[in-house]
Amino acid sequence: MLRIQITTGASQPIYRQIVDQVRHAVAAGKVRVGDAMPSVRALATDLVVNPNTIAKAYSALVRDGVIESQQGRGYFIAEPRLIYTHKERKRRLGEVMNPFLAEAISLGFEPQQIIDEVEKRLRKTFSSPEAAPKPKDSAS
Amino acid sequence: MLRIQITTGASQPIYRQIVDQVRHAVAAGKVRVGDAMPSVRALATDLVVNPNTIAKAYSALVRDGVIESQQGRGYFIAEPRLIYTHKERKRRLGEVMNPFLAEAISLGFEPQQIIDEVEKRLRKTFSSPEAAPKPKDSAS
Amino acid sequence: MLRIQITTGASQPIYRQIVDQVRHAVAAGKVRVGDAMPSVRALATDLVVNPNTIAKAYSALVRDGVIESQQGRGYFIAEPRLIYTHKERKRRLGEVMNPFLAEAISLGFEPQQIIDEVEKRLRKTFSSPEAAPKPKDSAS
Amino acid sequence: MLRIQITTGASQPIYRQIVDQVRHAVAAGKVRVGDAMPSVRALATDLVVNPNTIAKAYSALVRDGVIESQQGRGYFIAEPRLIYTHKERKRRLGEVMNPFLAEAISLGFEPQQIIDEVEKRLRKTFSSPEAAPKPKDSAS
DNA sequence: GTGGTCTAGACCACT
DNA sequence: GTGGTCTAGACCACC
Numbered sequence: 012m013l014r015i016q017i018t019t020g021a022s023q024p025i026y027r028q029i030v031d032q033v034r035h036a037v038a039a040g041k042v043r044v045g046d047a048m049p050s051v052r053a054l055a056t057d058l059v060v061n062p063n064t065i066a067k068a069y070s071a072l073v074r075d076g077v078i079e080s081q082q083g084r085g086y087f088i089a090e091p092r093l094i095y096t097h098k099e100r101k102r103r104l105g106e107v108m109n110p111f112l113a114e115a116i117s118l119g120f121e122p123q124q125i126i127d128e129v130e131k132r133l134r135k136t137f138s139s140p141e142a143a144p145k146p147k148d149s150a151s
Numbered sequence: 152m153l154r155i156q157i158t159t160g161a162s163q164p165i166y167r168q169i170v171d172q173v174r175h176a177v178a179a180g181k182v183r184v185g186d187a188m189p190s191v192r193a194l195a196t197d198l199v200v201n202p203n204t205i206a207k208a209y210s211a212l213v214r215d216g217v218i219e220s221q222q223g224r225g226y227f228i229a230e231p232r233l234i235y236t237h238k239e240r241k242r243r244l245g246e247v248m249n250p251f252l253a254e255a256i257s258l259g260f261e262p263q264q265i266i267d268e269v270e271k272r273l274r275k276t277f278s279s280p281e282a283a284p285k286p287k288d289s290a291s
Numbered sequence: 292m293l294r295i296q297i298t299t300g301a302s303q304p305i306y307r308q309i310v311d312q313v314r315h316a317v318a319a320g321k322v323r324v325g326d327a328m329p330s331v332r333a334l335a336t337d338l339v340v341n342p343n344t345i346a347k348a349y350s351a352l353v354r355d356g357v358i359e360s361q362q363g364r365g366y367f368i369a370e371p372r373l374i375y376t377h378k379e380r381k382r383r384l385g386e387v388m389n390p391f392l393a394e395a396i397s398l399g400f401e402p403q404q405i406i407d408e409v410e411k412r413l414r415k416t417f418s419s420p421e422a423a424p425k426p427k428d429s430a431s
Numbered sequence: 432m433l434r435i436q437i438t439t440g441a442s443q444p445i446y447r448q449i450v451d452q453v454r455h456a457v458a459a460g461k462v463r464v465g466d467a468m469p470s471v472r473a474l475a476t477d478l479v480v481n482p483n484t485i486a487k488a489y490s491a492l493v494r495d496g497v498i499e500s501q502q503g504r505g506y507f508i509a510e511p512r513l514i515y516t517h518k519e520r521k522r523r524l525g526e527v528m529n530p531f532l533a534e535a536i537s538l539g540f541e542p543q544q545i546i547d548e549v550e551k552r553l554r555k556t557f558s559s560p561e562a563a564p565k566p567k568d569s570a571s
Numbered sequence: 572g573t574g575g576t577c578t579a580g581a582c583c584a585c586t
Numbered sequence: 587g588t589g590g591t592c593t594a595g596a597c598c599a600c601c
Binding site: 301302303307310311312314315317318355357373375380383384385387388389390391392393394395396397398399400402405406408409410412413414416417 | 451454455458459495497511520521523524525526527528529530531532533534535536537538539540542545546548549550552553554
C-alpha cells in the first residue's frame, strides 16, 4: 500500500511533497497500474491536512498522467504514457535541475560528489529494475 | 571580473538569478576571496534593473556568508565558511535532490539520462575544473 | 485588452469558462506574447468571484503553457510552444470531441450541419490569419 | 441489434457511455422507432456492470425522450421529439462547441485539422449515411 | 501591489 | 461513500 508522509513547515509545500512521493512510488514500481489511491478525504484525515490540499496534489498528478480520476469512485494509478514532447521534457528538466545544482554547489559539494549522490539515490529507487514499466516512446 | 547576466521574463526572480550566479562563480573558483563585487548602483545600471533588486540579492548573499560588506568601500567575496555539519549538508542535499529526481523520473528520463544531464550541466558551469578550491571539510 | 465574461450557473464551471476564453483570445491573436493578464484579485473583483477561482483558471493556463507567472509581478502571455506529444494531443482531442459530437447529434444536428457550424466558428475566430503565431513543430 | 460497449477506467462514467452510445445509434439510424432495448438485467450481465448502472442510463434516456418504457415489456426506442427551437438548439450547440474548439486550438491543431478530425469521427459513427432519418425541423 | 499556499466549510454530481 | 467546484479568509514571499 502507498504510504505517504509529509513534514509541515518545510520549504517545499505539502501538496508538492505528496506529488513527489507518489511519482517516486510509481517510478520505483511500488504501486501497479490500476491501484487505488487513498481517497482525498481519507488521506487528508490521515495526514491532518485540508482535503483541498490533497485535491491539489492529485490534480497535479492527473495533469501529468500519473493517476486518473473516476467520478464517485476515486483516483487510480494510470497507464504510463509519454505526454510531453522531447523539447518540453528537456525544458522542464532544466527548470528543476538548475535550482538543485545551485543549492548543491552552495552547500559546498563538489561536482563529482553531486553526481555520486544522484547515482546513489537513483540506484536505491530502482532497486528492482523490472518493476517499473516504461511508457512506450511511440509518440517521440 | 565577475560577469552577471539576467533574463527578464523568467520564472525565477531577478534577485535570485544574481544570487545563484554569484554562488556559482564562487564555487567554480571564478572569483577569489577578497575580490570586489560590482557596486549596487553600477550593477543596477548595467543590468537595467532597480537598485533595490541588487541590494536584495547582495543582502541574501551576505546572510549566506558568500560576500561581506565593508562600510563605505563596497561588497567583497567573503572567506568561505562551512556552517553545516556533514550530516546536515547531506540532509539538505537530499531535500533538494528529491523533488528534482521526482520530476526527472516522472518526465520519463532514464536514470542514466538524468546522470548524463547533471554531468553535462556541471561541466558547463565548471569550465575550468582545477580552478575550484575545495572547502575544508568537503571530503569525508 | 483581454475582456473576460462569465455566466454563473452554467454547466461549465467558471474557471473553465475563463480558461477557454483566454485560449480563444490567444489563438485568435487578440493578445500578444508578453501582454499582462488581469491580476488575480482584479479579475476576481471584476467578475465577482473568489480569487481562488481565478487562480485555478490561471494555473490551468500555466500548465498548458499559455501564460506564465512572475512572482510578485503577475501573469503574462507566454511564447507559444508545443508541449504535448502528437499522440497525447490526439488523445486529448478525442476526449473533448466525443462529448461534443454526442451532444450535437442528440440535439438533432446532421453531420454536415455540425461540420458547417465548426467551420463557421473557426473562420470567425481566425478572421485575421497572421495574428496568431504558430508554435514551432521542432519537437514533433 | 443495438451493440453497446463500455470501457472501464475511463474518465467518463459507465452510465454516460451507455447514454451516449444509444443516442448516437438513434441519431445514426442504426435503430428504428419501436425497436426493443436490451433488458436491464441482460445488458448488466453482458457488460458485467451493476444493473443499477443500466437502470440509471435508461432513466436518463427516458427523461430525454430517446426511449420509452412499457410496463412489463421493456424499453423501446421512442418517437423522436424535438423539444428545442432552432435558436435554442444553435445556442446549445455553441455552448458545447466552444470548449471543444478552445481545447483543440490550444492543443496546437490547425482549423483544417480540426475539421478533418470531426469529419473523420462523424464518418466512423455514420457508417451508413442514408440510414439516418432527418428530424422534422433539422433544415433551416 | 503581486502570486502561492493552506484552511474551513459548503453544495453538487456520480457510484 | 467518492470526486469537483466554489467561497471566505488567512499568511507568506516577492517586487
